[in-house]
Amino acid sequence: MHQYPLPTPEDIFSTLNGGTVFSQIDFSDAYLQIEVSEESRELLTLNTHRGLYRYNRLPFGVKTAPGIFQQIMDTLIAGLHGVVAYLDDVIVLLWTEEDHKRNLDALLQRIAEWGFHIRLSKCQFAMPEVNYLGYIINKNGRRPDPNRTAAITRMPVPTNVSQLRSFLGMVNHYGQFIRNLCDVRAPLDRLLRKDARFEWTPRCQQAFDQIISIITYSWLIVTLARRSLLQRMLPITALGQLYRTVTLTGQRKLSRMLLVHSPQQKTLQSN
DSSP: OOOOOOOOHHHHHTTOTTOOEEEEEEBTTGGGGSBOOHHHHHHTEEEETTEEEEOSBOOTTOTTHHHHHHHHHHHHHTTOTTEEEETTEEEEEESSHHHHHHHHHHHHHHHHHHTOOBOGGGOEEEESEEEETTEEEETTEEEEOHHHHHHHHTOOOOOSHHHHHHHHHHHHTTGGGSTTHHHHTHHHHHTTSTTOOOOOOHHHHHHHHHHHHHHHHOOOOBOTTOOOOOOOOOOTTEEEEEEEEEOTTSOEEEEEEEEEOOTTGGGOOOO
């Protein structure tokens, strides 16, 4: 099976440091612009009441489709400075209008050479800020898209595991903005355990309300080109690891990954 990793949002954001001019390119019917091989077409055959049909183009919904398309996009933009892609959403950034125009022209020429089509109605050119991957990005940094956060605050209290997973998934996208998120959401995470009974307690309601309150009132812009790093001890309810990335401008950036553990695992202590 074809496997190609998608970049994480942090991978993308770490390359956007210091950009002042942004263009956003959207590919029309993204996957459907990719022809599939004759062998693969046999695997994409559909049995209907009107006979057998098979896809000649890469359809949405195929498990490997995102990785295939991302690999093609990464190959397409290879060597283009200040250009990043997440699936069919490509962004161009640079620090001067002259450099931006030159790189944008190079990208559009390459898109034409590869035979791709773009959706002009969803493209933006030479903008001071753009909405990308759920964030508003400009020269100062990034902040959560208020439309996305508003959607979270309007979500009703979960009544089952599926609804709770949906809520926490949306919250986790902005997890780095919420201090000690693993502590705040701990009562909710307990409901996701395999042997747990879904019982919405006052502590669950308190955690839910606290998350909504933080998302509603406590957003701050995170500067992408941050020059200093702050470190703090991880709480006893979580273990984590730090990893370092280097941006296009040569700046080093530390990120963290937190994992919530069971009560038995919490007995581990550091020396």
